[in-house]
Amino acid sequence: MDTSEHLRDEIIAAVLDRASRNGGFVTRDELTSMPLANGSQRVIDRTRGIWNPRDMDATLSVLSSPDGPYADREVAGGLFHYAYQDGPTNGVNAKLRKAYELQKPIILLRKVRDGVFVPIAPVYVVGDLIEKREFLLALDESVRFLAGDPSPLERRYVERVVKQRLHQAEFRGRVIAAYSTRCAVCRLRHGELLDAAHIIADRDEQGLPEVSNGLSLCKIHHAAFDGYLIGISPDYQVRVDRQLLEETDGPMLRYGLQGMHGIRLTLPEQRKDRPDADRLNQRYAEFLRRTS
Known part of the structure; x- marks a missing residue:
């Protein structure tokens, strides 16, 4: 494993650990400077939905907001359509395409309220629909191998995984954040x-x-x-x-x-x-x- 891969895995682990400690969510302040073993790392872009660190060859995180300007949506088969950022087909989208080509894990940050996000990771880019200006994201490592035309048994498995990793995670994050992380x-x-x-x-x-x-x-x-x-x-x-x-x-x-x-x-x-x-x-x- 090269240095960048090790760093990526460390960042994902740190974000998930922080979310667990908070009750299922992370704040923008925490994502702006996530503590690591040696220093800290930014995990979210200041203004855009795709965060492309200079020292990484592929996107690290993408942000999805229910009230945002893009038509991000969940689709059948456990996949998530993530819209290209505005502008050219390449530009800020290029490193997310690189995550697809290299099959690098990324973090999906689902906004649940202002400055509060539920992280889903590892997530994999499994498709690049250039004509629709959308990427396809698999919300679980195992689901990326079932993309395409899953059997009825595989589809039930995928639906269960998505419910646990996306729906239940978002519900937990929204509720516990609303109660300021207290019973x-x-x-x-x-x-x-x-x-x-x-x-x-x-x-x-x-x-x-x-x-x-x-x-x-x-x-x-x-x-x-x-x-x-x-x-x-x-x-x-x-x-x-x-x-x-x-x-x-x-x-x-x-x-x-x-x-x-x-x-x-x-x-x-x-x-x-x-x-x-x-x-x-x-x-x-x-x-x-x-x-x-």
């Missing part, structure tokens, strides 16, 4: 220990991957919420199952669960990100039914 119940701030819990499960037609259908919860409170050991009322009060309140056990039960009974959730600053009252009401009614 809404106990206020734990360790991103590695936080999950994005659905209020209404994603298999339900109302279980959309929206921040208002999510709660940032530590792993124990996520499990307790999913298991109906705790419920959350529409006015954001935590309620613990009556039988659980009457149990006697060690300090985890006493402080981690029983002690949460009656507290008020810690909510996102922005009202649009706060839990939807109708969904909470539906979920809380089920909690009461199961614990009555």
Whole structure:
């Protein structure tokens, strides 16, 4: 492995580690100067969506924004269409084409709010559609070998991978960023220990991957919420199952669960990100039914 390849792998690992510590996302400030073993490295362009470091022969990262000027989109088969940057076919696009030719891994940065991104890596460029001014990106290393015409079994595998690596990752990043990397119940701030819990499960037609259908919860409170050991009322009060309140056990039960009974959730600053009252009401009614 040459020096540039080693550096690329180190940068990808550093970005994913930082995202894990944050709860699934990275900020522009962090990407501007990502700490490495020997110094730091810029991982995002100041103004454009493609970052081409001078000391690398191929693109390092690409940025995709749902509200941006380009028609980036996910397509069937686990591939992602990434639009050329404005201007000539070459120009800033040339090094992304080089990533395709050399099959170098890159980082896809999905914008979830201003200055906040969910990194997906390693991602590979598997097609260059010059006539459409688009690149095709495989969102998983294994998926790039299935590009083209996957079998029904391969297609199901690809759909599962994309759901985990893109949809679930974005939902987690959006929710935990909205809650400023803390558990809404106990206020734990360790991103590695936080999950994005659905209020209404994603298999339900109302279980959309929206921040208002999510709660940032530590792993124990996520499990307790999913298991109906705790419920959350529409006015954001935590309620613990009556039988659980009457149990006697060690300090985890006493402080981690029983002690949460009656507290008020810690909510996102922005009202649009706060839990939807109708969904909470539906979920809380089920909690009461199961614990009555």
